[in-house]
Amino acid sequence: MIASHTRQRRKEARPKELLDAALDVFVRKGFAATRTDEVAARAGVSKGTLYLYYPSKEELLKAVIRERLSSAIAASADEVARHGGSAAELLRGSMVRWWRSIFDSPASGVFKLIITEVRNFPEIADFYYREVVEPGHRLIGDVLRRGIASGEFRPVDVDATVYSLVLPMVMLCLHKHSLAACPHAETAPGCASRVPVLDPQHFIAQHFQLVLRGLLADSASAHAAPEKPAAAARRARREAA
Amino acid sequence: MIASHTRQRRKEARPKELLDAALDVFVRKGFAATRTDEVAARAGVSKGTLYLYYPSKEELLKAVIRERLSSAIAASADEVARHGGSAAELLRGSMVRWWRSIFDSPASGVFKLIITEVRNFPEIADFYYREVVEPGHRLIGDVLRRGIASGEFRPVDVDATVYSLVLPMVMLCLHKHSLAACPHAETAPGCASRVPVLDPQHFIAQHFQLVLRGLLADSASAHAAPEKPAAAARRARREAA
């Protein structure tokens, strides 16, 4: 009984173990450069076993991404919904907390995978838009709209502001798995003039701080009166020409 | 005579043609997934010719990155130095203009290449830090420090603010060569609720607008008084625990 459990447990655990191993290696080496043996070895099985669970390397990639995106987004909705407070608090507090839970987990690597592989496997773009971009954008956009409606925020361009908040978070995930993962890069000896090492937690706190300050309504700040979105767009186009 | 001239011109132009072709394909497919034939074909030469100019695929990659980084950074220093005005003007005006010159050129792809390949070729990190991160950081940091010294800006955490300004710009370059390059991703039919397509120029304008507003000194905005950097860091650590 217990014995059969062992086998059984093993079999049920395999897919997750393989996906974890695959995520790790894909993120480290890139999809094309990872050998299936390496994934198998890291999951503690032989190469053949991999193919009992996933029919090809490519399907493995998609499964990895699908699995991580689905679980990530499930967590996110809860997190934001569970917390209350002012719009500013919601943004700074629960968003950052949620982001950190991704940043600190292997899921952070999925962003790199997506950036790297969408052009070779366009279906991936579909997952990503459906599971992450759209629900995430709506979630944050709603918080912003609520803040604007309540007079807490200035009437800014909501879509652009969502990106102002989100893009640096994504960028930090990418950074973590590329430059930040290169051992000696940031700590080259004898370079006093080096840029200080980026502390992601600190940076995100500062970033939200900065953006929120730009976002808050302030009747006294006459000289920084917000442009209307439409006007801003017009100016942007002028400058682009 | 003319023939030899042509030949000569051809010969001198080859390295550039090869680098351009390589950048294009590397960025599109990723380094590991591009075949040398494809680079050669795109440059209009045979596979063998490629090896007359670069001793290996890997060296070709490094040459591509080196070349683009060097010329990009050369342009940047000039650009910022040539323009005057308030610190806010400098940031919004010349930085955005400089960024756009990269974003609109194939050089924008280099960011993707670096993100993708540093972990496999750590020397790339060295180029990148030396040629881009450090001088760029110093340049923008100096503008910020000048603005703070003159009282135009609040006394913010300079390093973090540099990243708040820069990371979204980099992120747009990555986006351009990944999700934005997937034909149908953003324009799936019958999806009224879709996130609006990201217009990079417009977004960057809005982003700078937002950050600058958070940056400007404003004696009246008492309730949004800046934390001291040290205090912020402390709080970040508390929340991380």
Add this chain to the structure above:
Amino acid sequence: MIASHTRQRRKEARPKELLDAALDVFVRKGFAATRTDEVAARAGVSKGTLYLYYPSKEELLKAVIRERLSSAIAASADEVARHGGSAAELLRGSMVRWWRSIFDSPASGVFKLIITEVRNFPEIADFYYREVVEPGHRLIGDVLRRGIASGEFRPVDVDATVYSLVLPMVMLCLHKHSLAACPHAETAPGCASRVPVLDPQHFIAQHFQLVLRGLLADSASAHAAPEKPAAAARRARREAA
């Protein structure tokens, strides 16, 4: 009780079921191209079970051939021995009847297996010569010699004539499992000029007819007056029913 009976029956029936399944798949796909899973699946057991009965794929092949050859030859001796009549009758009657019993059964596939696999497994040649070629040749040769001795047949080259009688029969078995098994090959639409589909029963009747006529001594020709082709075809169909 019943259960154990069933189980017992099952167990005893297994080897035959496996051999039948194996013959079918080996003949269809060829030995090297068939997967052991497929044989097992067709026998309704798991892959592991196959190995309880046969130690390897190769041994399975040999067992298949051995079993079919032995039972085929056992039937043949009886058949010819049981029948009397003129030599011509013996050849046309009992031989064709015996051939048909093979042609209409899965045993017909063994010829294809042998043709295909002898060179990779030379032991197979030994079975085949010992169990089929030699006894068969002797059997038919004896009938011919008896006919020659009695003056019914001309004094022909006995060995060659045996082959003239036998080779087309073997060839029809091969045909059945190769070209004749290709669905559309013989029935391609819109091809009025196509070769008429080969009806094995009819052909064998005609062939024996033709050969016997070449074989009969001149004085005997009368009593072996040729059937009309149409009549022969009718008879062939009757016998096939």
Add this chain to the structure above:
Amino acid sequence: MIASHTRQRRKEARPKELLDAALDVFVRKGFAATRTDEVAARAGVSKGTLYLYYPSKEELLKAVIRERLSSAIAASADEVARHGGSAAELLRGSMVRWWRSIFDSPASGVFKLIITEVRNFPEIADFYYREVVEPGHRLIGDVLRRGIASGEFRPVDVDATVYSLVLPMVMLCLHKHSLAACPHAETAPGCASRVPVLDPQHFIAQHFQLVLRGLLADSASAHAAPEKPAAAARRARREAA
């Protein structure tokens, strides 16, 4: 010049060399059991080179069959057309001569290939019917019909008789590449009672002799008086030399 010729000649000769090598190994081992390395090695090139000329093992197989069938059939029409004489002479003389040119060449193996592989690659059946079965059947059928019309032959079932003539020839080709190719099979020591080794040339001569005798109209029998077996064998050997 001569040097460039060497390279050039090599390149032009490659496809033929590869097809020859492939035919040889495919016939010997069977398609599924042959390794591409072996084909390449036998053609004196590396495995990679094979793939410069044929995109896959399967395409190589088809090319082998296509090439042999096309050239075989081209030869055949000429051969039969060039010769005259009585219908009986045409059949025995030019058909046998043509058959021998196939039997004595590697092309004889194609029949084994087809028998073995049609079921896995049904397109092969199309080639075969189009290039061999149909034209061949028509060619021989016409000779028979001419003989019947002229009164030289009895009014037999033409289609069946074509097969009576042809199937043994095909069967000999199969035999050559299966049982006859097993070294010790026919010559097992100490077996006095063994079936005499089949001499293909002799057998075919005898077979045509036998069938023709069954075919000839009674009045014609005289001028087609049977050779004595011994004489026939002698003649066969003469012609083979």
Add this chain to the structure above:
DNA sequence: AATGAATGAGGGTTCATTCAT
């Protein structure tokens, strides 16, 4: 006796690199 998960050697195919022309 039966299962089916696991293995790993083996084979088809690709592609960076070389080199004769």
Add this chain to the structure above:
DNA sequence: AATGAATGAACCCTCATTCAT
């Protein structure tokens, strides 16, 4: 300088066989 035919190491994937249950 340029070519492109040739190479062969490497990689994805398959499948005969084993073995714990």
